[in-house]
Amino acid sequence: MVSPLLGKLLAANRTELNLRFERARLAEPSIEPKAFERAVAEWVDPVVIAVASVAPQDVEEVLRVTYTAALDVVSRGLASQCPAVSRVFTEVAPRAARWVASDPERLLRALIRATQSVGAFPGAGPEKWILEMSRLSAQIDDAEHWLEAGKVVAWRCGLSTARDSALATALGLEPRIAWDALSVSEGEAAVPLVEAVSRLQADPWLAPKHAAMEKLPPRELQIVRICGGFSGFGGPFRQPPTVDHDGERLLARSGDEQFEICADLFGAAVLRVTVPPAPAGPVETRWKLTSTGAVAKGDLTRVLPELRSAGAWAANRSTLAVTFPHSHRIALVAAASSP
Amino acid sequence: MPEWFRKVPEAPTNPAAASGAPASRAFDVAHLYEDPAGTSAAAPSGTALDERLRQAYFWIVNTAILSPFYDIEYEEGPSQRFTFGDSKGLLTLPSAQSYSSFILLPLLNLAVRRRCLLVGGPGRGKTASAVLMGLLAGYSLKEVRRAIQHGQPQMTVTDLLGHPLPKDLVSAESPEQIRIAWRRWLSMRVKIIDEYNRIPTRTQSALLTVMGDNYAEVYDQVYECPDAAWYLTANDDAGGGTYQVIEALRDRIDVVVKALHFNSRFLGDLLARMEAKMRPEDVVPEAIVFREDELSRMHDEILRVVVPIPIRRRIEFFASQFELCEPAGSQFEYKTKDTLKLSGVDPQSVASRDSGRDRVKDLGSQTKNGLSVRALMTALEFVKAMAYFRGERAVALEDVRQIVPFVLHDKLVPDLNSPFFDVPENEVHRVDRIGWIRRLLDLSCAEYDRLGLDREDPVAELDARLRKGLEGVTESQACVEVAKIERLLKEWSSGRKLYGPLFDDILKLKSMHQRYTNYLRWLRWTAK
Numbered sequence: 001m002v003s004p005l006l007g008k009l010l011a012a013n014r015t016e017l018n019l020r021f022e023r024a025r026l027a028e029p030s031i032e033p034k035a036f037e038r039a040v041a042e043w044v045d046p047v048v049i050a051v052a053s054v055a056p057q058d059v060e061e062v063l064r065v066t067y068t069a070a071l072d073v074v075s076r077g078l079a080s081q082c083p084a085v086s087r088v089f090t091e092v093a094p095r096a097a098r099w100v101a102s103d104p105e106r107l108l109r110a111l112i113r114a115t116q117s118v119g120a121f122p123g124a125g126p127e128k129w130i131l132e133m134s135r136l137s138a139q140i141d142d143a144e145h146w147l148e149a150g151k152v153v154a155w156r157c158g159l160s161t162a163r164d165s166a167l168a169t170a171l172g173l174e175p176r177i178a179w180d181a182l183s184v185s186e187g188e189a190a191v192p193l194v195e196a197v198s199r200l201q202a203d204p205w206l207a208p209k210h211a212a213m214e215k216l217p218p219r220e221l222q223i224v225r226i227c228g229g230f231s232g233f234g235g236p237f238r239q240p241p242t243v244d245h246d247g248e249r250l251l252a253r254s255g256d257e258q259f260e261i262c263a264d265l266f267g268a269a270v271l272r273v274t275v276p277p278a279p280a281g282p283v284e285t286r287w288k289l290t291s292t293g294a295v296a297k298g299d300l301t302r303v304l305p306e307l308r309s310a311g312a313w314a315a316n317r318s319t320l321a322v323t324f325p326h327s328h329r330i331a332l333v334a335a336a337s338s339p
Numbered sequence: 340m341p342e343w344f345r346k347v348p349e350a351p352t353n354p355a356a357a358s359g360a361p362a363s364r365a366f367d368v369a370h371l372y373e374d375p376a377g378t379s380a381a382a383p384s385g386t387a388l389d390e391r392l393r394q395a396y397f398w399i400v401n402t403a404i405l406s407p408f409y410d411i412e413y414e415e416g417p418s419q420r421f422t423f424g425d426s427k428g429l430l431t432l433p434s435a436q437s438y439s440s441f442i443l444l445p446l447l448n449l450a451v452r453r454r455c456l457l458v459g460g461p462g463r464g465k466t467a468s469a470v471l472m473g474l475l476a477g478y479s480l481k482e483v484r485r486a487i488q489h490g491q492p493q494m495t496v497t498d499l500l501g502h503p504l505p506k507d508l509v510s511a512e513s514p515e516q517i518r519i520a521w522r523r524w525l526s527m528r529v530k531i532i533d534e535y536n537r538i539p540t541r542t543q544s545a546l547l548t549v550m551g552d553n554y555a556e557v558y559d560q561v562y563e564c565p566d567a568a569w570y571l572t573a574n575d576d577a578g579g580g581t582y583q584v585i586e587a588l589r590d591r592i593d594v595v596v597k598a599l600h601f602n603s604r605f606l607g608d609l610l611a612r613m614e615a616k617m618r619p620e621d622v623v624p625e626a627i628v629f630r631e632d633e634l635s636r637m638h639d640e641i642l643r644v645v646v647p648i649p650i651r652r653r654i655e656f657f658a659s660q661f662e663l664c665e666p667a668g669s670q671f672e673y674k675t676k677d678t679l680k681l682s683g684v685d686p687q688s689v690a691s692r693d694s695g696r697d698r699v700k701d702l703g704s705q706t707k708n709g710l711s712v713r714a715l716m717t718a719l720e721f722v723k724a725m726a727y728f729r730g731e732r733a734v735a736l737e738d739v740r741q742i743v744p745f746v747l748h749d750k751l752v753p754d755l756n757s758p759f760f761d762v763p764e765n766e767v768h769r770v771d772r773i774g775w776i777r778r779l780l781d782l783s784c785a786e787y788d789r790l791g792l793d794r795e796d797p798v799a800e801l802d803a804r805l806r807k808g809l810e811g812v813t814e815s816q817a818c819v820e821v822a823k824i825e826r827l828l829k830e831w832s833s834g835r836k837l838y839g840p841l842f843d844d845i846l847k848l849k850s851m852h853q854r855y856t857n858y859l860r861w862l863r864w865t866a867k
Contacts, residue, residue: 002371014367018368021366022643026648037371
């Protein structure tokens with residue numbers, strides 16, 4: 001059973017809503033009526049109730065849009081692929097009811113797509129994104145800025161490929177919102193936002209809170225990430241990979257397949273590359289790795305026993321990627337501060 | 340008067356339907372706000388509407404109209420079959436609950452508010468059947484009788500629709516000041532036109548406006564009519580009657596039902612009625628009378644009956660058989676019977692050029708026309724109503740097989756020059772149109788099975804992917820789809836004869852190709 005308000009709205013729009021379901025079912029016969037009834041009760045109801053409390057005049061339109069969005073999510077099985085999608089309806093949209101009321105279609109679509117994108121990215125945390133967006137909805141006054149801040153949050157939740165665009169977006173936001181999206185309280189920021197973003201752009205392993213300090217904390221070489229894995233266990237590689245770089249990007253090869261390693265402080269993913277990468281870049285001379293596991297980058301040196309059995313390595317300006325002869329994993333080494 | 344005249348058959352009238360849970364419960368948002376017993380989906384008496392519809396059917400069949408003809412046959416396991424006479428006429432004893440089309444189809448027409456033509460010789464119960472439908476819709480016998488429009492050669496437009504007030508005719512200074520005394524029948528939800536083929540042509544045109552567009556017009560005054568179930572009767576549906584029925588009016592008729600002869604073995608029943616002074620229209624039980632809101636809700640429930648995709652595909656395949664006329668156009672889209680018809684060229688002269696195909700096997704060669712959108716929509720609605728009547732929530736192939744012939748009766752025009760009708764066993768289909776259309780459907784399904792389209796249907800697979808939407812589809816994915824479409828067309832273009840279903844599939848692929856092409860253009864533009 002649903003709330004009396006939703007019950008009343010469903011009864012008033014019964015024929016139209018039922019027809020929408022039937023039409024969706026024509027395209028996707030596997031939609032289970034029971035499952036969709038649950039979705040209406042659990043997802044549509046909270047949004048409708050929240051909107052009714054801030055903009056009762058918009059509630060009927062919001063019902064239609066939310067109902068259609070829920071139908072789309074159920075018919076495409078998005079909630080089973082990424083369970084956090086359901087929390088768009090139960091948590092984020094109700095908290096952002098004042099914006100959902102005025103432009104429900106755009107808001108819901110953006111939130112669902114963003115959750116789905118974060119959820120589809122290997123190792124990223126859509127639940128964290130949902131929590132952060134719920135939190136930010138109380139701090140920000142404008143839907144546009146909120147959605148923009150969402151891009152920065154998505155990067156922090158593990159979407160390492162979105163790093164450049166997220167930092168560019170942060171620069172376009174009000175500093176108060178940008179710091180909030182970067183999870184740095186405005187009081188902690190000892191340098192201007194532009195300066196901090198510039199530091200973050202230069203070093204993928206620098207934390208935003210460190211970038212906001214007047215003086216960067218000391219850093220040491222360490223294994224910052226382990227990525228990759230055997231395809232039989234859900235990883236990307238069928239054979240132990242080799243690594244390379246094209247001057248900017250770190251690349252991996254396994255059999256005939258090529259990959260790009262996208263990694264930073266918040267996430268690491270190995271993504272299949274369909275277009276052949278550019279020719280290998282010049283050998284990175286700043287990095288050194290010996291068979292004893294001694295790593296050096298400029299003035300920084302450290303012995304990392306885990307790297308004694310290293311097979312091959314490649315590096316770009318910030319990261320050293322190391323492979324092992326009998327492993328499908330890649331160790332990433334970088335100069336980073338302690339958390 | 341014996342009390343059994345008023346007895347309504349006890350529920351469940353179709354135990355299999357009542358006890359067997361539907362394969363998948365139909366979705367209804369009402370489930371979310373109604374109490375678990377779902378009382379508001381049922382009638383005040385607690386009986387569901389589909390059950391009451393069946394009770395109405397069985398009351399009419401058992402008590403009101405003697406129609407011992409079970410020509411809508413359903414099977415549940417094997418049925419006994421016997422042949423009779425030199426022509427080896429086949430008699431089937433259906434193993435499942437079967438129905439009389441003469442009663443059932445007018446009842447379904449009441450539920451879906453369409454237009455039903457009852458044809459047959461005089462005195463066979465056509466008008467009585469229509470009157471009963473008016474009574475089931477809650478009108479009194481007096482109201483129904485007064486509302487029947489009796490076709491006659493002198494019937495004018497104002498006789499049919501209403502008269503201008505004489506005073507206004509004299510004093511009005513402009514047409515809009517002339518008030519019309521609209522006829523009462525226009526406002527009713529059951530409309531009965533008796534012997535419609537005796538109405539003069541000009542009045543038929545006025546009737547067409549009411550039937551087709553739901554409004555009446557006299558002296559620039561317009562009367563908006565409510566949705567209604569129409570019943571028209573005719574002694575001869577083949578264009579006889581006093582006036583030729585205009586084609587547009589015939590085209591508006593959704594379902595044709597034949598009144599069958601009286602079986603003399605039931606004379607005793609007639610005698611009993613006569614002696615008891617029983618007239619069915621006087622004793623319609625209250626329990627099977629439907630209120631206006633109940634009829635509306637029943638219609639909503641019928642629309643929610645699901646047509647499963649495998650059944651829909653068979654209907655599509657059947658419908659695609661008829662429109663192709665290869666020599667009618669140079670551009671692919673215009674290779675249709677409609678192009679030929681609009682040109683005014685003698686169809687025979689063109690058909691003789693249509694060579695290369697097996698004209699006995701080609702189902703399209705049996706008709707002079709294809710199926711209109713209206714005909715297909717009507718067929719789908721009646722097919723759903725049939726499944727609903729049987730207590731099902733999804734359409735079965737047998738529902739399609741039983742109902743479609745009555746819907747397409749006047750819609751598919753047979754080409755009697757087709758060699759199909761020269762085959763001795765098919766000659767009977769020159770006369771029996773219901774049997775012919777059912778045979779067409781059977782042949783179409785056999786061909787569908789032969790092609791194995793339930794197992795492998797590349798067009799349906801491509802279509803299913805496209806229907807998921809282009810949002811998020813990458814350029815390379817779209818290119819893959821385009822390549823698949825082109826590969827399929829290339830494969831089909833080499834050496835295959837062009838039949839109706841292939842013609843529709845090719846045009847479908849072209850439309851999908853166009854969607855992807857436009858999408859790719861847009862994608863490349865946005866990437867710039």
